[in-house]
Amino acid sequence: MNPQFDEMERSWRSLCLQMPLAFEDHPFGxxxxxxKVAGRNREDAKMFALLMVLHGELVLNLKCEPALADQQRSTYSQITPGYHMNKKHWNSIRVGLDEQTMRELVEDSYDLVVDGMPKRDKEYIRLQAVIQQG
Known part of the structure; x- marks a missing residue:
């Protein structure tokens, strides 16, 4: 990978791992x-981001509220329909967005996934987030 990718990969990795109970996995190699984020049982973890190199480009797939997906895609040239994902619910992000926008996109993806989890898992994750913040 080239040095620009290494730096951006570290930045995106850090953003993803800052989310409460987030962890990395390599199920596709x-x-x-x-x-992913896990509630009480790590085996029931749900994916909120996928980082890959696609046709020589660093790409981060993030879940998105369907009502916002088209708006984001038309606002930012770096955001396109999610590669190899449900294009209604996922966006592919390419290098070039500012850090604050990236943070918001990662947080939104994470929150959407957590909101779809069972109530007990959501409560557990939120409690862990409060503990993590001190």
């Missing part, structure tokens, strides 16, 4: 990193 070493060439892609999946970021």
């Amino acid at each position: 070493p060439d892609s990193t999946v970021y």
Whole structure:
């Protein structure tokens, strides 16, 4: 990978791993990193981000509210329908967005996934987030 990718990959990795109870997984092999969140049982973890190199470009797939997906895609040239994902619910993000926008996109993806989890898992994750913040 080139140095620009290394720096951006570290930045995106850090954003994803800052989310409460987030962790990395490699279910598709070493060439892609999946970021998941787990509630009480790590085996029931859900994916909120997928980091990969696609046709020579660093790409981060993030879940998105369907009502916002088209708006984001028309606002930012770096955001396109999610590669190899449900295009209604996922966006592919390419290098070039500012850090604050990236943070918001990662947080939104994470929150959407957590909101779809069972109530007990959501409560557990939120409690862990409060503990993590001190």
